[in-house]
Amino acid sequence: MRIGGENPKGGVPPISKRVMNLAHFLRQAARRHRDEVGFVCGDAAWTWADLDRRVDAMAAALAARGVAKGDRVLVQSKNCNQMFESMFACFRIGAVWVPTNFRQTPDEVAYLGQASGASAMICHGDFPEHAAAACRACPDIRFVLSIGPSDFGEDYDGLVEAYLGRSVPEAPVEQDDPCWFFFTSGTTGRPKAAVLTHGQMAFVITNHLCDLMPGTTHADASVVVAPLSHGAGVHQLVQVARAVKTVLPQSDRFDPDEIWALVAQWRVTNMFTVPTIVKMLVEHPSVDVHDHSSLRYVIYAGAPMYREDQKRALAKLGKVLVQYFGLGEVTGNITVLPPALHEPEDAPGLKIGTCGYERTGIQVSIQSEDGRELAPGETGEICVCGPAVFAGYYDNPEANAKAFRDGWFRTGDLGHMDEEGFLYITGRASDMYISGGSNVYPREIEEKVLTHPAVAEVAIVGVPDKTWGEVGVAVCVLRPEAHLSERELLAWMDGKVARYKHPKRVFFWEALPKSAYGKITKKDIRAELEARGCLPLERRLEASAQPA
Structure with a gap:
């Protein structure tokens, strides 16, 4: 069967690989569950219809100010509904969302603006120095929007009010069109912008729902216990795909008592976090005060959890732990250890220390320094291929050359696999x-x-x-x-x-x-x-x- 015109080489000619714009997830949730609560922060709550209208308005405001497909929008903000909305507003017009870690210094944020080639900025009113530093360092930034009261930029909520009722068409996007610059943590050298794309992220979202949170529906609720700029943002994007309400703590600081109170109040069913946060949550006295029986999935990533910490968490919460291993460059999609494989007591045959088996659609290879695949039990570098792997580092050919070998992404982590394909991480190569x-x-x-x-x-x-x-x-x-x-x-x-x-x-x-x-x-x-x-x-x- 021939698709399109003649191809002298006998293969299939190049065709457009159009994919769904990720902002359409929000549109779908608003159509099916318009009057249900989609986002909660303190006493404030927004329905899915509210969120969709606000995102439409902000997308129209950005477009009116010249932001177009492919433009990068730098976002410096602590967790809030406006930051959550800004992701979808950027996606909707085909722009690239560039969130920072809000705890970074003004100079560090200015560097991220430079490295990403940002042409606009959305900045929380608590960070005037960051806005000023970014504008000094990035002459391409044409305007700044302020979330909340500030002495700089146009007011974000004021613009939303002014543009309510207006909308722009969802930008057509293809498989490899970028949607998110996910900055690495910069453990060696300066942070690098990992380019995440609409097509890649559609796979990631599907994979998360398949491997991490099977059975998730609009009846579920998720509490946010980490910055939305990184892994927690990916997790919340997954929630929108199933119209799961997001519950945001009102406090700017981590407060275990507030988290457990929200779990009880909203009957929270899942959360994404890291091992040290799980440890603090289960060792805090408030875990015994509030009802957390609604929890089905406590997902942790970023590092394997020490076995003794696993035991304590399982004793307090039951078999709800889900571990996944994955870097930002693979958007968390390498391995999974589901609740059924988290045992509260050591026993013969228990795979202690594993971070699980390969995620659906992902292949892991343990390789030597020269790229040779190693046998089960041999320690080497963990390499991975599959649809979740990012498109590469933005404007950084040297880093890309080091990160990929023969099509495999090199994680920089060391480990080994057993005969059954369970992965054990030894640590970072460094x-x-x-x-x-x-x-x-x-x-x-x-x-x-x-x-x-x-x-x-x-x-x-x-x-x-x-x-x-x-x-x-x-x-x-x-x-x-x-x-x-x-x-x-x-x-x-x-x-x-x-x-x-x-x-x-x-x-x-x-x-x-x-x-x-x-x-x-x-x-x-x-x-x-x-x-x-x-x-x-x-x-x-x-x-x-x-x-x-």
């Missing part, structure tokens, strides 16, 4: 260190240290050592009222962890540095160790050897 010629993977040791009853959190980093090349340094946070010394912990580790894997030093802090998304950040731990004079170790050991 976390591994070599001590006396042997590879040491910090996560393996961290898992063991966390079984000590006095230890609440731990992070181990490799540091230079004159004798062994590199050694580990552990930083621990103790449980309330607990007492533990460096010597006691190292003695306790004897027989549990091979001696060459023992950290050379152990420090105890009141808290570990965490990112805006609640993840423990080892580059910040290393910097803090240096700031406190703990590194280099030789200097510290020499100082401690001096007579008092």
Whole structure:
């Protein structure tokens, strides 16, 4: 069968791969469930029809100000309904949504504006310095809209009111048309803009509903416990696809009591978070005060959850945990460990430490340095292919060349697969260190240290050592009222962890540095160790050897 005209090479000629504009999810929800609540924040609530009208109005306002298909709109905002709406307003006119981490500095946000080539900005009124810095650094930014009271830009809500009743046609989009610049966390170097597309994200949304939250309907509710600029934004986009109401805490800071109260009030059925947030939620006294029996899926990502933390969460919440492994570049779609495979007690045959099996439509390959696929049980770099893989980094050919090899996206994570295809993450390639010629993977040791009853959190980093090349340094946070010394912990580790894997030093802090998304950040731990004079170790050991 021939499609189109003659093709001298005998293949199928290129044709347009038009796909649904992602903003159409909101239109669908408004058509089918127009008077049902779609978004909640404090005492305020919006129906799906309200949200669709507001997004239409903002899309018309942006278009009237010259924003067109392919233009990038920088968004600096903490979680709020306007930020949520701005995603769909950009999508609707074919523009690219460029959300920032609202905790970043003005200069960091200005860099994101430059790196993305932003031509417009939506900025929360709490961040005038960020708006000013972005405008100074980005001459292409033609205007700024302000969310809430401010001394800069046109008022977002005022424009919505002015344009209510107006609409613009949904921009026609193709498979590879960008919709979202998802900035990486920048663990090495400056953040890079991963280009997410309309076609890719349609697969991601379908995959999330299939693998993470099967059976989700408009009768469900989801509470937001992370910034909408990253993984939580993807999660809420998935909720819109099924007309699931989104419940936003009113407090700007993380408050476990407020979260659990909202779960009870709105009969919340799912949430997306990271392991450290799950840990804080289940260890807070309020978990025993509020009814959370409505929860079906507590989805965590960003890092594997330590086994001891899993056990505590399962004991409090029941078998509702869902783990997925995936980077922003793969939009979370690599593996899944569903509730049925989260067991509250260790038992023979239990796959402890796995992050699950391949997501639907995704293939994982464990590869050596030279790209050779490794056998089950062998540790190498986790590489992935499939429709969820991003289109590449924006305007960064060098990064793209490093990120892809023979069509495989290289995650930079190390791990191995077993004979049944379950994946085990050893850690980031950058976390591994070599001590006396042997590879040491910090996560393996961290898992063991966390079984000590006095230890609440731990992070181990490799540091230079004159004798062994590199050694580990552990930083621990103790449980309330607990007492533990460096010597006691190292003695306790004897027989549990091979001696060459023992950290050379152990420090105890009141808290570990965490990112805006609640993840423990080892580059910040290393910097803090240096700031406190703990590194280099030789200097510290020499100082401690001096007579008092």
